[in-house]
Amino acid sequence: MNKSPLKSYLLVGAGLTGVGLIAYNPSRNKLVSFTKGLKSRIGSFNLKKSNLPIEKAGNPDPEDIEDNKMVSEGAMYSVDYYNKKVQE
Structure with a gap:
């Protein structure tokens, strides 16, 4: 036991x-x-x-270099999430 x-x-x-x-x-x-x-x-x-600041998701500022770099590296989750929210 x-x-x-x-x-x-x-x-x-x-x-x-x-x-x-x-x-x-x-x-x-x-x-x-x-x-x-x-x-x-x-x-x-x-x-x-x-x-969270949802307004920025999917609308990258051309002057925001770090955000553009992140998106160009393949982090498209925020863009897809924003597109789904706008389409609903």
């Missing part, structure tokens, strides 16, 4: 500690407020990532 039951005991202990914290009302309130705060921080992080 299991030669080292330490992992099992640790998991059971962590589970019982979690249940104990949730069962005790002040700890439950702290846990709920912590998870709400964490959820709002994660949600705001995801919103920041989704606001």
Whole structure:
């Protein structure tokens, strides 16, 4: 069988500690407020990532040498993405 039951005991202990914290009302309130705060921080992080400058995609500026170099090397994903969005 299991030669080292330490992992099992640790998991059971962590589970019982979690249940104990949730069962005790002040700890439950702290846990709920912590998870709400964490959820709002994660949600705001995801919103920041989704606001990408889509206007530039597919419309390279002739004076933007680095962007033109990237497109000439084969990075056409942004152009294809912009074309699909415009066609929809």
